[in-house]
Amino acid sequence: MQLSLLQGVLKTVRAGIIVIDPDQRIVMWNQWMEQHSLLPSADIQGKAFCDVFPGMADGRTHVAILAALENNFASLLSQTLNKAPFPLYANSADAANAVRMQQAVHVMPLEITGLPRHCVVQITDVSMAVAREKKLRDLATELESQTLVDGLTGIANRRRFDLHLDDEFRRAKRNATPLSLIMIDVDYFKDYNDNYGHQHGDQCLAQIASALGGVLHRACDLVARYGGEEFTVVLPETNEDGAMRIAEAMRAEIEGLNIEHAYSGVAKFVTVSLGVSTVVPEHTAKTGSLIHAADRALYQAKRSGRNCVVMYSDSRKKADQV
Known part of the structure; x- marks a missing residue:
């Protein structure tokens, strides 16, 4: 019952959820991740994080994952410095044009009774917020230019x-x-x-x-x-x-x-x-x-x-x- 409830929740969550074990292998990959990465969970389960995302090896996200697994540190990666670390796309057209969605990434250690420490990576699509901020900046710039x-x-x-x-x-x-x-x-x-x-x-x-x-x-x-x-x-x-x-x-x-x-x-x-x-x-x-x-x-x-x-x-x- 609880497992079914958890699976149902993960399907409805409008954010990417990745769970990584102490060996840096992906043990959970929710439906949101499947939709926006175009990678089915069956192909990802059990694979090492750096094998799935070789371009992210030793990058900020990978370092944050290691800090969560080894030192129990949580990290919120700055969207300004890490605009789109994961190859995730809003739709197939963006994927074809390699236009990544803007992301907010939260990396958290996960303590499970009877198991070694795991890590949860939560990814949120912030493209609309970023677009709004850009529009506001552009308007502010235009307004400032008008005052000059x-x-x-x-x-x-x-x-x-x-x-x-x-x-x-x-x-x-x-x-x-x-x-x-x-x-x-x-x-x-x-x-x-x-x-x-x-x-x-x-x-x-x-x-x-x-x-x-x-x-x-x-x-x-x-x-x-x-x-x-x-x-x-x-x-x-x-x-x-x-x-x-x-x-x-x-x-x-x-x-x-x-x-x-x-x-x-x-x-x-x-x-x-x-x-x-x-x-x-x-x-x-x-x-x-x-x-x-x-x-x-x-x-x-x-x-x-x-x-x-x-x-x-x-x-x-x-x-x-x-």
Whole structure:
């Protein structure tokens, strides 16, 4: 009666059950295991674990089985580190394509009166849970990316700029390499907005953002909307000459857009002023010093007539215009 009840329970359990004797031979293999391994119990009974699963010999699961048999230790194998240790499949199509189900594996010592210690391996299909977790992670990543993108222009926003600059500043410190920053301001943009309307103003900013991004060709470079009509560009491992060349290319690119601006005090089309700073950060340096220097250079560019590039030179305590 009890044996029949046990057999009935094992058939209905929605988990894999393997019982292993002290000689590491499989003495029980439930129906769930038959279904998902495509191996009938009759072919498995009495065989050594490593003969049935040669690829798992000395792996984490095998080591856990030995620990249970020899030292009476139970183990719950991390699904993160052991995603699919057993060759088990949700269906025949997955088996044909060698797509294993995601598994949680619990290895437990089994004490039976009158018998030496055995071991129970319980395997649970966690594929759906893993899929849900992945979907949640993907959604979280997408949501985070949205919080780092400027809604109007589609480029990085101020928060993304701050994070990127911090990362690159630390890297420049470690490697003693130059880091350059460009601050960009659209000339007479308030007059543009007032006379052409905010819708045209938004379109203008979007065109400028796209043009600035088109000048950059490295994944580590970043153009961001700093706020309003101000943009900023982070250029890792770029010295003063390189930063000035990129800044001048950006100035010319915006000028070449030929966006009409009849109310500008500089030209008949939209232009930008650019301030550049370069530093090889010392150990105690802060990102604020680089931003302050670029901002000072931008201020000097505006005072010098706009539609130009100015490099901040700390050594000479002044900004050099180009």
